[in-house]
Structures are given as C-alpha cells and as structure tokens.
Amino acid sequence: MVDRIEKVGVxxxxxxxxxIAQLAAQADCSVILVDISAKELEKGIAKIQKLWNKDVEKGKLTSEQADELMKRIKTSMDINDFADCDVVIEAIPxxxxxxxxxxxxxDQIVKPEAILATNTSQLSIxxxxxxxxxxxRVIGMHFFYPAQVMKLIEIPVGEHTSQKCIDLIVDLSRRMKKETIVCxxxxxxxxxxxxxxxxxxxxRVYDEQLASVEDIDKAIKLALGHPMGPFQLFDFSGIDTMVRVADGLRAAYGDRFCIGxxxxxxxxxxxxGQKTGRGFYVY
Ligand SMILES: NC(=O)c1ccc[n+]([C@@H]2O[C@H](COP(=O)([O-])OP(=O)(O)OC[C@H]3O[C@@H](n4cnc5c(N)ncnc54)[C@H](O)[C@@H]3O)[C@@H](O)[C@H]2O)c1
Known part of the structure; x- marks a missing residue:
C-alpha cells in the first residue's frame, strides 16, 4: 500500500x-477529476473557481495562490487517467x-498499492x-454536501479494510481540515x-398535506434549530439521490423507510430539486 496520499483521483x-476535488487540491494533492459528461466537468470547475475567487475577495487567498490551487486540478473523461493515483474517490450515482x-x-486500471474509496451514502462497502x-484497500469516505463546508467525513470500513488503509484515509481527511468518525x-x-x-x-407528512411545505420547513428550523427544513434539504441534496438512499434503507430495515x-x-x-430547477420548491 502507498505510504502517503499525494495524488487523488475523483x-x-x-x-x-x-x-471533493477542491478539498484534495487544498490538501496539497494533485488531483484528476473524471466524469462521463464534459458539461458536468465544466460546471464543477466553474463552481470551484467561484469559491476560490470569493476567498481572494475576502483576502483568505492571494490570486497567485488561487491560480496555483487550480493548476493542481486536471480534468478528463478517461478513467484510464487514474492509473498512477494513490487514491480514487468515487462520487457517481x-x-x-x-x-x-x-x-x-x-481495480484493473489503478496501481495495485492504491486505495479505492467510495462516497456512497448508504451502500455496503x-x-x-x-x-x-x-x-x-477499499473504504468509505462519506462527505456531506456541500463538501467544502461540512465539517465531518464519516468513514465506514468494510469487513476486509486494513488498519493502514483507515489510517491513510483519516490522515487525508485531516489534511482536508475535516473531523472524522470511523464506523x-x-x-x-x-x-x-x-x-x-x-x-x-x-x-408522508407531505402526502397527508398536514401543512404547507414552507410551514413544515419553518417548524423544523425554528423548533429544532436545523439549518434547513426537510424539504429544503431534499431540494438542496437532490431528491433523486435521497430517494435512492431511502430505498436502500428500506431494503435493509423494512417499511419504516418507505418513501411517500x-x-x-x-x-x-x-x-x-435545485439541480433541475424544480423540486418541492421552484428555482
Ligand atoms: N447529494 C448529496 O447530498 C450527497 C451527500 C453525500 C454523499 N452523496 C453520494 O455521492 C454520490 C454522488 O452523488 P451526487 O449528489 O454528487 O450526484 P450527482 O448526480 O450530482 O453527480 C453524479 C455525477 O456522476 C457522473 N457520472 C455518472 N455515471 C458516471 C460514470 N460511470 N463515470 C463517471 N462519472 C459518472 C454524472 O455525470 C454526474 O456528474 C452518490 O453515491 C451519493 O449517494 C451524495
């Protein structure tokens, strides 16, 4: 296994x-970001650039530092470009x-001593x-959205995941300035x-029309101190992804996770949700 993670594939x-690519660059790694969609790659890089531009405006980074960070990220549509990565972090559907x-x-493409990590929300590592x-050398590295902001990385470990693999992923997470929990x-x-x-x-409450979506979100925010209500969170994180997560949990735990x-x-x-312009709210 590698001794330290220097090159990250996403x-x-x-x-x-x-x-995740942005965090890896900020952790001093060189990064290769791969997607099957050129449009998604373009959108992803534009979002990263926007955040670094904001950091420059706020005086947190110089424009030279922002340029240097951006130079660390290469994009590609060819998965073979991961061959010499120390870790590949998967974030596909x-x-x-x-x-x-x-x-x-x-497994066929990436060098044998490298780690393969998944950002799955609930599937079995x-x-x-x-x-x-x-x-x-396979492990979970579960970031939360938006990865740049949320403080935690949950690290679920598979039956065969080695301690060295866990240590390397905890170390990378800390270099990304995140807290971790291993589970x-x-x-x-x-x-x-x-x-x-x-x-x-x-x-289910939505199906029962118990109150308006706005009022239910308001109730949860003001009564429980959550930063956003459940319907805002559905729209923010992607209703498609959240429903897949619930379906996975239903298969494992039964109908208590049956989505309305x-x-x-x-x-x-x-x-x-937000990514398509309409969900529980219209954008
Ligand atoms: N959205 C969240 O809040 C959240 C939080 C934590 C974890 N996750 C997990 O992260 C993963 C990705 O979720 P997301 O919300 O980023 O989804 P997304 O739909 O925003 O992005 C998925 C990306 O994968 C690309 N893609 C699809 N098939 C591919 C392939 N075969 N090879 C390369 N690229 C491919 C798509 O073009 C798209 O850009 C899922 O496993 C999800 O459960 C999501």
Missing part, C-alpha cells in the same frame, strides 16, 4: 465530486450495480469491495440512518 464531478461495475474497472481484488459497514452508516427517519416521515408517493412522483417527473 470520479464524478457532480454535487459531491467537484467539492447511488446505484449498487454501477458502483460494482466501476470498482471492478478501477464490503459488497462494493467484493467487485475488486483488493478488499483490504461499521451497516446500511446508512450513522448519519443517513438517523437523518432518513426524519426525511422519510416528512414525505408524492416524493417518488417528483423523481419520476425529473423534478430533482
């Missing part, structure tokens, strides 16, 4: 991937078959690792298992 430049197929490919021949590989890990209880119940029909219909209609 697969997927969407909501999560671009933020929450679909087990897609993750397994992708990890099997990465052990099952994803089973698609590779390096299950001691067992169970569906939803800690954060999403607990969060989904609230989110799934909110979809009104929310499922939003996914069927392509209304995923």
């Amino acid at each position: 697969l997927g430049a969407g909501l999560m991937g671009h933020g 929450e679909i087990m078959d897609l993750k397994k197929e992708t990890f099997a490919k990465l 052990t099952e994803i690792a089973s698609a590779t021949g390096r299950s001691d 067992r590989d169970t569906p939803g890990f800690i954060v999403n298992r607990l969060l989904a209880g609230l989110m799934v119940e909110a979809t 029909i009104g929310t499922r219909n939003k996914v069927r209609a392509g209304d995923y």
